[in-house]
């Protein structure tokens with residue numbers, strides 16, 4: 001039986017930049033292309049089918065975790081709405097909402113988060129919620145978000161994350177739907193950022209040392 005995600009091994013060296021199109025302004029900042037945009041699309045199509053089959057005719061509230069999740073969210077929703085158009089017997093009414101997670105400042109060690117933006121969380125009561133994330137790193141943030149969501153008594157909560165990173169300090173959390181399990185490298189592109197840069201890159205790429213140095217200063221703090 002195949003695993004429920006695509007596993008990218010530690011010794012995977014990716015695709016050479018010259019084999020695909022990347023913006024000129026990032027050419028010197030990337031090690032390699034880990035997941036080309038087209039493969040993200042194909043994988044997302046399958047995740048959408050899995051979600052569609054699991055929710056079976058019940059309404060679904062898709063909750064986008066900004067900013068990193070926005071591209072995966074729009075592509076996943078496009079594929080879900082395509083299924084709604086093409087399937088005669090199954091149909092999933094979709095609602096959307098958008099949140100950002102902020103860490104509390106000046107609380108140091110706790111690392112607690114708060115949810116900003118989005119409709120009043122009370123409206124999630126009784127809903128089937130699908131949280132859509134770009135990446136699960138240690139799993140701590142997602143576990144905290146799930147605890148917050150559960151306080152608002154949704155009917156169900158499931159999580160779709162495009163990426164899950166293999167981390168030695170992982171909490172062991174696994175999302176319900178996972179696109180790719182990736183090595184412990186810093187990746188950018190397809191809305192994933194490094195200090196707000198690289199969201200305007202289609203492929204998921206590994207940043208190199210010169211890219212890390214060049215974009216060390218967060219945008220807007222100059």
Ligand code: HPA
Nearest residue numbers: 137185186187188192193
């Ligand atoms: N890239 C971008 N954002 C992230 C990553 C990453 O590799 N890990 C956790 N947040």
Ligand code: MG
Nearest residue numbers: 068069134135
């Ligand atoms: Mg994120």
